Each structure stands twice: as C-alpha cells, then as structure tokens.
Amino acid sequence: MFETTVTMDQFIQSMIDTFYMVGFSLVIGSIIGIPLGILLVVTRPGGIIESKLFYKIMNPIVNIFRSLPFIILLVAIIPFTRLIVHTSIGTPAAIVPLIIYIAPFIARVVENSILEVDDGIIEAAESMGATPFQTIWYFLIPEALGSLILSLTTATIGLLGATAMAGAVGGGGIGDLAISYGYQRFDSFIMLVTVVVLIVFVQVMQSFGNWLAAKVRRE
C-alpha cells in the first residue's frame, strides 16, 4: 500500500513546479487581466470612459479565449509558445498557455466584481469631480475589493486545475506526477498523496481567500 517508485526529491520538485506555474501565471495573468477587466467595465456603453471601439474589440477576444478548454489551448498555441520561450516543452512552455488561459478568465471575473459596485457610488464620485482614474482607484476598487479577492481565489484554483494538464507538454507539477506515475504506472499511493495534496491546497487557498475577503469587507 505505501510502496511507491516516486522519490521524495521528485515529489518536492513537482510541488515546486506547481507553485512556480500557478504563481508565475497568476501574477502575469493578473497584471494583464485586472486592468483588462476594469477597462471592460469603464469602456462599456454608459461607462465612465465609454469607448465602443475598445469594448467591441476586447469583449469578443476575451470570449474567444474563454471558450477554449485549456488542454486544447495548450497545444493549439504551441507555435506561439515556441516564439516566446523558444521551447515547446517543460515548465516554461506550460506557463505561456497558462497565462493566456488565465488572463481572460481574470478579466471576466474582475469585470463581474467591479460591475457589482452600486451605480450610486460612481455617481457620487462624479458629483465630487473625480477623474476616471480617481473613480477607479478611490471608489471602484476599494468597494469591489472583497469580491475581487474571491474572484482571484477562484482564478488561482482554476489555474491549479489547469496545471494538471501541463503534463501534456512535459510541464511537470503534481498533477503531472499523478497522471504519469499514479495513473499510467498504477502507483496508487502517489495518486492518493496527490489527491490529498490538491484537496489541502484548494482548501487552504479558498479559506485564505474567504478570510481575506471577509477582512476587507469587514464582516
């Protein structure tokens, strides 16, 4: 039952790979996705810096990337990945599609969070003579912060799920470990350990997100 062919080093390395992939693509994905999500709110018809052109172009683009399952996106953009990181295999090769997968996702959930802010708040900001940037910075973001944190928590967990497929391009990580050892080599023990690790990881992430959101929402 407790026998496995996976060494401790391998296990630790795959944990590191997972954290690396999730962390890196979350940061870059947020840098792209958060401003994009905010722009989708403020440029929409009736928004504070309404721009039909931007909104009509970006909205479908976000939808297009959101419609592709990660495993398909991963292989479909291999030429692009090769262009960026000069390789199509390994952890770096997994990060490029992970970013392209998560950035539009983050944009969409950020958009939804910001849209939840009461129109009255925007009106109050305008009545005080706030610039569009001030409206976003002093009104929209603080009011949506709790919701934004929960959105990013969801994104992080979604990202963890996606890294499991990174094995398809030799991306490594614990998901890959579970497939190539646990599933393909019938190593039940490592499968079990992976499942437990993933559950714990998701639980910790979600609890932390909930705690932080509650803290900023002052619940």
Added chain:
Amino acid sequence: MIEMKHISKTYTRKGVETEALHQVNLKVNEGDIYGVIGYSGAGKSTLIRMINFLEKPTSGQVFINGIDLGSYSTSQLRDARKNIGMIFQHFNLLNSKTIFQNVAIPLVLSKVNKTQIKDRVLELLDFVGLADKAESYPNELSGGQKQRIGIARALASNPSVLLCDEATSALDPQTTDSILNLLKKINEEYNITILIITHEMSIIQKVCNRVAVMENGEIIEEGNVLDVFGSPQQTSTKKFVQTVIHDEIPASVKNKIKDVPNSRLFKVPFDQNDTNPIVNDLIRTFNITVNIVFASINEIKDDTIGYLVLQLIGEKDLLEKAAGYLSHPEIGAKELAK
C-alpha cells in the same frame, strides 16, 4: 446663482424617444432653500442632475454664477462640481472605508495635504454631530447618521450649492426632521444655497422658501412657498398641498351642520398680520349667530397659514349683508356649499 434656461432632455432607447424634461426654466437665488416637488417620473431626478451636469441637457443652458456649464471643458467641469455638493437618497457612502475616510474623499481627490484634511474632517464631523464616529464604518450607523456623513462629505470641499436628491426619503419622520434642521443650519451658518428634490410636501413646508411643482417633465407651478401653499393653482399642486394642509371639512363635521336652517358656511383665511376682529364684527354689526365649525392652522417654514370655517345663522337679509362683508378683499372669505 443657479439658472436653467429652456432645458429639455430626451432619452433615446432602442429607437424610442422619451422626453424627461420639456422647456424647463428655473431660477434659484443665492441663499434659497429651493424645493422641487413631483411624483416619481416627473423628471425631478433628471432636473437635479442637470445642475452638476451628471446629465447633460439635450437643449438649453444651465448657468451657475452666470457661467454656462455647457461651455466648460471636462476638467473645468470637474472643478465646477467641487463647488456643488450632492447628497443622495441611499447615501452612497463607501462601505469599505471609515467615516473619516468617507468625509475625506473629496479632499483627497483635490490633493489637499494630510494635516489640513484631518482638521477639516474633524470640524465637519463635529458640525454634523458625529465626531465620535470617525473610526466607525458606514454599516455601523443608522440611516440618519449615514445621511449626516453624506452631508459632511458633500460640504468637505466648501461648496456654495448643496443638491439634495430625495435625501430624506429613506428615513423615518423623526430622523427626517433632524436632517432638515441640519440643512437649515447649513443654509444659515454657511450661507449655502440648497436645492431639494422630494415627493413629500411636508419637507417643502418645513424648510423651503421657494417651491417648483413638476409634472410630466415640466414645471407647472413655481413661487414663494407661502403663496403656493396659500393659493395653489394647478390640480397637482392642490393635491400636494392637501397632503399637509387639510382644507376640506371632515365628513363628520359636515354631517352635523348640514341640516341647520337659515345658515350659510364661509371659509375665512387666517392671517397672523390681520387685525380685523372678524367674528366680533359679524356678531355685533350684523346681529347673527356665529359658530366656528372647523379650523386649520399650519406652520410653513417660519410662517403660518390657516383658515376658519364659520357657520353663520340668522335671518336671510342679515346673512346676505354678512356675506358682503366677508367677501371684502381684505378678508377674502369664500362661501362653501353645505
């Protein structure tokens, strides 16, 4: 101070045009507490948003201190808005920020330095009577307290105009009174011109000196509050006035007096400056019986308005003479049907 000239506003949604405002002219003088009353959908909200250009008119002009808002660039308009405070029905406070931070926001936007912000915010919180709530959050306050914070926030940038958009509609009557008193105090102490939008005549009655009545996007009646309450012209205005001034004789009273023979009913306006001893005159000069059957006196801001309903009983020709006396313009009584 504030002047609207031929303001019209048309919204187009899915090809259907709706006219929210039609040829509205409005003049608010410095120091006024100006009330705009109307039912929902009358265009009041659109009207008040024209004054700080949150809504731009389809045609017509808005002047603040003689300057046409339409001539301003976007950044000039932002500066102009800092001179026009606004409070809202649902307060629109930031729930994520403390009371102190909420009141400080307009100053932060204007990049005022921190020590000045602190002094000003504490002064304002003191003025609205919530100095002890600086570190609380909006959801820890009652509705009335939230509106006080809304007011403090609106005053932070030292505006010369305060717009109140149904500011007391979400509050109970007692809290409403305390907010109205605060508005009066602001008007008197800071000499801030106030424009109030409401659907409750009692608010106009308590604080306003001038009133405009809106219906279907137009101002149908406008004037001094005392005049409008005293002799409303339009049907809607009469209805609004009736919500606070009972100028109909209650049915129970009507029943009791309807069968009295040789009697006539007169409605005599009550004027506190009037020195005519009407009842005395009637009895002595015309030798008739005078019965006060109903009376109503209402306080309108700092004045009173009211009337008496007198039942005169006596011989026909004496009643006729008394009627002639009562119809004298100085008295201005009207005969009522029994």
